[in-house]
Structure formats: structure tokens, C-alpha cells
Amino acid sequence: METILTINNLNKKFGNIHAVNNLSFEIKKGNVYGILGPNGSGKSTTLGIILNVVNKTSGNFSWFDGNLSTHNALKKVGAIIERPNFYPYMTAVQNLELVCKIKGITFDKIEEKLKLVNLFQRKDSKFSTYSLGMKQRLAIASALLNDPEILILDEPTNGLDPQGIHEIREIIKTIAHNGTTILLASHLLDEVEKVCTHVVVIREGVKLYSGSVDEMIASYGLFELKVDGETSKLVELLSNFEGIGTVKIEDDKIIATLSKAINAKEINNYLFKNGVILSHLVKRKPSLEQQFLTLTNNKL
Numbered sequence: 279m280e281t282i283l284t285i286n287n288l289n290k291k292f293g294n295i296h297a298v299n300n301l302s303f304e305i306k307k308g309n310v311y312g313i314l315g316p317n318g319s320g321k322s323t324t325l326g327i328i329l330n331v332v333n334k335t336s337g338n339f340s341w342f343d344g345n346l347s348t349h350n351a352l353k354k355v356g357a358i359i360e361r362p363n364f365y366p367y368m369t370a371v372q373n374l375e376l377v378c379k380i381k382g383i384t385f386d387k388i389e390e391k392l393k394l395v396n397l398f399q400r401k402d403s404k405f406s407t408y409s410l411g412m413k414q415r416l417a418i419a420s421a422l423l424n425d426p427e428i429l430i431l432d433e434p435t436n437g438l439d440p441q442g443i444h445e446i447r448e449i450i451k452t453i454a455h456n457g458t459t460i461l462l463a464s465h466l467l468d469e470v471e472k473v474c475t476h477v478v479v480i481r482e483g484v485k486l487y488s489g490s491v492d493e494m495i496a497s498y499g500l501f502e503l504k505v506d507g508e509t510s511k512l513v514e515l516l517s518n519f520e521g522i523g524t525v526k527i528e529d530d531k532i533i534a535t536l537s538k539a540i541n542a543k544e545i546n547n548y549l550f551k552n553g554v555i556l557s558h559l560v561k562r563k564p565s566l567e568q569q570f571l572t573l574t575n576n577k578l
């Protein structure tokens with residue numbers, strides 16, 4: 279699979295803040311990547327570095343096959359890393375025409391991109407009359423005018439209402455479906471779970487996980503157990519079982535997270551032999567949220 283971006287041991291220090299700490303990952307063509315991390319974890323700084331608006335402290339990154347200068351490579355990248363900035367007294371079309379002039383491209387794609395982001399009906403309305411969601415969608419149309427290989431978005435749904443969030447996510451999925459690679463930064467777990475195929479989880483600039491969203495959700499899993507009567511014996515037995523990570527009491531259930539693959543039969547036999555008869559035993563895959571909380575040590 280074609281590589282779009284390679285990042286190797288990237289570091290950025292602002293004084294004594296290590297905003298990006300030895301970060302490495304790769305972006306392959308056709309996937310949707312999410313950089314997921316709490317506020318201040320280094321997402322925007324990472325995007326700024328690869329887009330040449332923030333200077334790295336050390337490490338390197340290379341676009342495409344590495345043969346283009348960053349300046350030329352960035353002509354094949356569409357990015358929205360700040361609030362959309364258009365002229366309020368100009369219409370959507372006029373604003374996009376101006377963007378085309380600045381980028382030195384023809385007006386050919388304006389209509390197609392306005393349709394893609396569901397703004398064609400409002401193409402002649404002044405930007406100042408647009409809702410926040412519409413402004414964000416116009417920014418996406420603008421970033422796509424030169425049919426970039428990759429679209430980069432920083433917190434694309436920040437500040438939007440649920441309807442606006444839904445519209446943006448659907449548009450991102452359509453753009454990905456049409457073959458454009460996407461890299462987005464988000465602190466929202468469900469956003470990454472819903473939109474992305476791959477995820478890089480970072481905290482305080484350090485990569486904690488990178489891989490497919492499916493694999494992340496599928497790894498390990500957890501047991502949900504119930505017993506009639508005394509739970510303390512069950513908790514103790516579970517805590518002593520190799521492969522059980524944490525044991526928590528949640529409402530009337532006990533949640534045991536796994537640190538290796540264990541099947542339900544194994545755990546049931548073990549408990550039965552030790553005199554505990556379960557009234558409920560379910561194995562669940564943890565949600566990305568549980569995974570994320572485990573990875574970031576519950577520090578959100």
C-alpha cells in the first residue's frame with residue numbers, strides 16, 4: 279500500500295514542555311486516521327509540524343515517496359487547522375473563487391465541491407449568513423478544491439451542535455469513500471470510533487497506541503459477572519487468576535478486564551472448582567472508550 283506520510287522520532291519542545299515526544303507513525307493511502315488524545319496532548323503541534331507551520335525540534339517526517347520538497351508535497355495536501363477564515367460580505371462561490379485564484383487553479387471544481395458538502399443550494403448566500411456548521415463545510419470544500427491526496431482536519435466538529443456534527447462526519451466518510459486519505463485530530467473517542475479506520479493515541483506527546491480501530495476494540499476484552507450473595511470471594515478469586523487485569527464492582531455486577539485472552543469456559547470452571555456458582559457471565563469486547571481510558575490511565 280502506498281505511503282502518504284512517514285513520521286520518525288519527531289520531537290517538539292516549547293521551553294520545558296515536551297509537546298511531541300519521539301512520535302513515529304505512518305499514513306497509508308486510502309485510510310482514515312485519527313490522532314486521539316486529551317487536550318494539550320500534542321495533536322495540533324504534530325499537525326503544525328507536518329504542515330510546515332511549526333518548527334520541529336528534532337526527528338523527521340517525509341511526504342509521499344520522499345522525493346518532493348515539503349513545499350511541493352504540501353500542494354497535494356488539503357488542510358483545515360484553524361477556524362475557517364472567509365470574507366463575510368462575499369458569497370460562498372465568491373470566496374471559493376478567491377481561494378482558487380490564490381492557489382492558482384481554475385474554478386472547475388467549485389460546483390462539485392459545494393455539492394459534496396451540501397452547500398450548493400446556498401452557494402450565493404453571503405458567508406456571514408452561514409451557521410458554524412455551514413462555515414466548517416465550506417472550509418472542507420475549500421480544502422478539496424485542488425483534489426488533494428490527503429485531507430487534514432483539526433477537531434473538525436468542535437463547537438457544532440449534534441446535527442452539525444453528524445453532517446460533518448457523514449461528509450468525511452463520503453470523502454474517504456471517494457478515495458481521499460484523511461488525517462484528523464480529535465479528543466472525542468466516539469468520533470474516532472465512528473469515522474476512522476486507524477488511530478494513533480497520544481498523551482503528553484507520547485504515542486500510547488497505533489493501529490486499526492477494529493484491532494484496538496477487539497484486543498483482550500472483559501468479563502461481566504454476577505453471583506447470588508457474597509461478592510468478596512468472587513473478587514478475590516478473580517484477582518488471583520492469571521490474565522485478569524483489574525476487578526471492579528459496578529452496580530450489581532463485577533467487571534474483570536483481561537490482560538490476555540481467556541475464554542468464558544476457563545473462568546467458569548476455575549470459579550466453580552473454588553466453590554463459586556455464577557448467576558451471570560458475559561464476555562464483552564471493550565469499547566474504544568474503555569481502551570482509551572485504560573491506555574491513558576484514566577487521565578482525560
Ligand SMILES: Nc1ncnc2c1ncn2[C@@H]1O[C@H](COP(=O)(O)OP(=O)(O)OP(=O)(O)O)[C@@H](O)[C@H]1O
Binds near residue numbers: 297315316319322324
Ligand atoms: N506556541 C506554543 N508555545 C508554548 N507552548 C505551546 C505552544 N503550542 C502548544 N504548546 C503546548 O504544547 C502542548 C501540546 O499542545 P497542542 O495544542 O499540540 O495539544 P492538542 O492535543 O492539540 O490540544 P488541544 O486539543 O487542546 O488543542 C501543550 O502543553 C501546549 O500548552
